[in-house]
Amino acid sequence: xxxxxxxxxxLGLMAGYLGLIPDxxxxxxxxxxxxxxxxxxxxxxxxxxxxxxxxxxxxxxxxRAFLVPLSVAIGSVAGTALAGLALGLRWNEGAAIGxxxxxxxxxxxxxxxxxxxxxxxxxxxxxxxxEALSIVVLPWxxxxxxxxxxxxxxGATTMDVTLPIVAKVAGKEVVLVAFASGFVLxxxxxxxxxxxxxxxx
Amino acid sequence: xLTIIGALALGFILGRQGWLGKAGVWVGQACTAGVVLLLFLxxxxxxxxxxxxxxxxxxxxxxxxxxxxAIVGSLLAVKILERFLADRLEKGEGG
Numbered sequence: 001x002x003x004x005x006x007x008x009x010x011l012g013l014m015a016g017y018l019g020l021i022p023d024x025x026x027x028x029x030x031x032x033x034x035x036x037x038x039x040x041x042x043x044x045x046x047x048x049x050x051x052x053x054x055x056x057x058x059x060x061x062x063x064r065a066f067l068v069p070l071s072v073a074i075g076s077v078a079g080t081a082l083a084g085l086a087l088g089l090r091w092n093e094g095a096a097i098g099x100x101x102x103x104x105x106x107x108x109x110x111x112x113x114x115x116x117x118x119x120x121x122x123x124x125x126x127x128x129x130x131e132a133l134s135i136v137v138l139p140w141x142x143x144x145x146x147x148x149x150x151x152x153x154x155g156a157t158t159m160d161v162t163l164p165i166v167a168k169v170a171g172k173e174v175v176l177v178a179f180a181s182g183f184v185l186x187x188x189x190x191x192x193x194x195x196x197x198x199x200x201x
Numbered sequence: 202x203l204t205i206i207g208a209l210a211l212g213f214i215l216g217r218q219g220w221l222g223k224a225g226v227w228v229g230q231a232c233t234a235g236v237v238l239l240l241f242l243x244x245x246x247x248x249x250x251x252x253x254x255x256x257x258x259x260x261x262x263x264x265x266x267x268x269x270x271a272i273v274g275s276l277l278a279v280k281i282l283e284r285f286l287a288d289r290l291e292k293g294e295g296g
Contacts, residue, residue, distance in 0.1 A: 004233070004236075004237065005240065008237045008238070008240040008241040008244065009240045009241070009243065009244040010244065011241055011244065012240065012241040012242060012243060012244020012245040012246075012247075012248060013244040013245070013247060013248040014244075014248065015241075015244070015245050015248065016244060016245035016246065016247065016248020016249035016250075017248035017249065017254060018248075019249070021245045021248075021249050025245060025246075025249055026246065026249045026250055029242065029245070029246040029249075030246075032242055033239065033242050033243065033246065036235055036238050036239050036242060037205070037239060038204060038205070038208045039208075039231075039235055040232055040235035040236060040239060041205055041208045041209050041212070042208040042209070042211060042212040043212060043228045043231055043232035043235060044209065044212065044232060045208065045209040045210065045211065045212020045213040045215075045216060046212040046213070046215055046216035046221060046225055046228045047212075047216060047225075047228060047232065048209075048212070048213050048216065049212065049213040049214060049215065049216025049217035049218075050216045050217070050219075050225055064286060067282055067286070068279060068282065071275070071278035071279045071281070071282040072275040072278060072279060073275075074274075074278050075271075075273075075274035075275035075276065075277055075278025075279065076271040076272075076274050076275045077274070078274050078278075079270035079271050079272075079273055079274020079275070079277075080267045080270050080271050080274070082270065082274075083266055083267050083270040084267075087263060087266070094267070097267045097271075098267065098270070098271045098274070101271075118260075121256050121260055122260050122263060122264055122267070124252075124253075124256075125253065125256055125257070125260055125261065125264035126263075126264035126265070126266075126267035126268045126271070127268070128247060128253055128264075129264055129265050129267075129268035130268040130271055130272060131243075132243070132244075132247060133265075133268050133269070133272060134272060135240065135243075137272065141276065145276060145280060146283070148279055148282075148283055149276055149279050149280060149283070151279070152272070152275040152276050152278070152279040153272045153275065153276065155271070155275065159205070160205055161239075161243065163205075164232065164235065164236050164239065165236055165239075165240070167232075168232070168233065168236050175209075179209070
């Protein structure tokens with residue numbers, strides 16, 4: 001399972017970096033990824049529909065399912081706020097980086113606009129890393145920390161890009177919780193990032 | 202975002218009603234192939250992005266540290282939540 005996750009990701013990274021991918025790819029990447037993603041999400045849906053126990057899982061959790069994204073938000077922001085302090089930033093600057101929750105395009109642009117190019121680039125890169133790293137660590141997170149924890153690393157991306165990967169690793173039962181979590185976190189990014197940057201100015 | 206929900210819902214309904222027949226079984230396997238392709242495409246997108254690879258040298262390490270602390274922080278928080286929920290369920294206060 002781990003190889004199935006890491007190998008294609010590593011091959012893609014290398015192929016992209018070494019220029020083995022056709023020139024226009026980076027322009028078309030978004031559309032291509034969206035297309036494949038839609039198919040995979042559809043497939044996840046079919047599988048989910050065939051297993052009746054998946055719905056029971058979500059009903060059992062009920063409104064508590066929304067406590068998951070809340071925890072992910074608090075944990076991410078607290079983690080990067082501490083890292084920021086350790087690296088000589090103000091707490092809110094570090095916190096704003098974490099409040100990207102893996103949505104690198106928006107958090108990078110927002111922080112560049114509202115703060116500085118340096119902090120924006122840092123937010124962009126670190127949220128790219130978060131997406132990639134969340135995929136890489138997922139098999140271990142699931143094995144040692146369990147199903148619900150597998151929803152956490154991906155942050156906002158568990159609503160789309162990493163949703164099928166969470167489903168593949170942690171099981172279809174967590175798909176709905178993962179989607180709900182990613183959805184709530186996605187909504188939080190454009191609210192929290194400006195708020196945190198604003199606190200310091 | 203709406204298209205994602207739409208695709209998930211459409212698949213869910215087709216799967217639940219069994220309208221896909223035997224094709225429904227293949228879908229699980231097609232899903233794995235799709236995930237592998239998706240991972241490759243994500244990797245290639247990051248690897249071929251000049252903006253990312255150029256900034257890596259100067260800010261890469263710092264950015265990686267933020268990514269790691271965000272992930273570790275979120276994992277800790279979810280584990281704490283899980284313990285809290287388990288305690289409440291045991292005491293029969295859930296709902």
